[in-house]
Amino acid sequence: MSTSTSTTQVCDVVGKEDPQVPLWYDANLINFDLTSVDNGIALCPTCHVEFDQTADPGFVLLPADLQYFIIVELDGRQEQKLAMKNGKDVHRKVPTAEEYKIHQSNNGKVPTNAAGGLYRPIFLKNYLLGGRLPSHILDTLSAPKQWHGAPVATLRRGILVLGGARVQSLDAETRSQLELLRDLYFLDDEETSPAVCSRQTQWVARQGQKRPLDDEYGGQNKLPESSNPAIESGNRRAADEGITSRQSPRGALNAPRRWTLGPGLTADEAVSRYAPLLKDRQSKNSLESMSSF
Template sequence: MSPPASLSHSARFENSQPRTDISSTFSDTVKLEVTRLSGAERWNCSTTDPEFAHVVAQEDSQLISLKVQYWIQAGLFPFSLKAAINCIQLCPTCHATYGCFNDPRWVFLPMDLDFFIRYELEHQQRRAQADPPSSRIVPTVKDYRDHLTSKGLVANDAIGELYRGYYLKNFLCGGRLSLDQLRDLTTPKPWHGHPLAAIRQGIAILGSARCYALGRTKIDELTTLRDLYFNDKNLIDAKLFALYHLPPAENKRKRSDEESDHHEKKPKLTTNADNGGTVQDVGNSQDARHLGSQADVSGPVGVQADMYTSTEWVLGPSATGNDAINRFAPVLQSTDVTWLLR
């Protein structure tokens, strides 16, 4: 089932957050080449009004850093960001939701991520055995296409490889598309570009609260790739590695010391006979009194009193003058707080 015609009139500014790049940064030659390879349709929703979007944005701060070009340093981007293999045609709405780096709502990924996991594992073994160690080699466009061809998923003369789109938010047409329409839009389809460009955004969305829309299997595959690509001592600053990566024996001893300190400092507990024998923290008696009086406290309309936890009060409604003195006397005696109370 095809998406409704109203998709072709998606509002350019439906997404209020700024994109990380603009299509005008591609040369006319690159745009013509992308059109030759992919046709005139938009890759995701087949609408009009195309934009030539960077798959890896030029303003990606994790990539174009003044100090370390991290992905390039890791040997993961053997291509120019201005090349056709880093370009995809999207409608303005899909471009905005993909290019919004802080909160992407749509991504596209190679259909077979397991191929890239196995490829990296094999090459890590080869790099470890080489003397001197060799640099990383990642699958090329042809490598991924040959893999899919061997499985009978694409033809020998195919221009692109199979990728699938993933919606992290149901945003097209205000979320009114049917399930069948969404299935149609997310059916795997060919794209001519470099697979690591698409994988870059997939790994980035692991830091988004929306990533769980992908499903557990896809999240696990992306997490595995992230660990394989970046859990590398050579990519970590030597001082930071020495600071945080303790030897196993020392790390175990440090945890043991911390646990011992925690048990020694743990406040004593006492039973409050007036509260049905419940255990109360002596060091938090003010909170205990507040909890006992919550039934008498009325909150905003429609909000139950038990939603107000003890941590929301500094001095609750049952606090006394002595509570205030005991709590703040040490601060008033040791600090000039005049400027704090202005």
């Protein structure tokens, strides 16, 4: 994964002194040994420095197929719910390096003898050659590459970017997928979280919608064309509305199914769009407070 320099350095993907490691263990997200090769990556010295700048990283690595991790997590949630009904305790399972590679191989992305699945090097800064590296060369370096390590380790680094000003360096779809994964991993007790309750999000994830090949593995700053998927089957639509009516608070059926707070949405539009949900939530909390007296 180095940038073709004569010298490479091996660095930890999840840092030895990362203060959030216990939280990831508690969430059953770390399924690899932090001292093993699954947590190591070879980088050029400059990329190593930028990778380790956790407060303001200039380089991160992400799985090329983030949708796969969303689907695995949503399927796992259903398995956990069924197990709980039967009095069993099922812990979260996240894809291993081998499972991700097999998934990619089954989809024709990598050969069966590949070192690992595909990962996208994302340059949050143009720091190579003092920022003088031509954009077409940077695009070449950003092409997906095989890596042998634990995919969840890269997600730790990627989620960090969401809290910084360089989040603008992520394309819209990657940013949206990372935000959804973060919410699914760490907001599983929030029943009103859009990541948990949004029927539309679950439907899109289970359908496994993919970007066109040139978008999926293209430059990280290319914005995908907007889409508006629709369910053509009447039975499926009826079933979806039935589930929505059971899961959504009163007054929410007139609200949009998709939780979209993109850059094109104004604050007034956001308030108007989700006012029924917020109003019902506030009323519920007020009733609970009154009943406590």
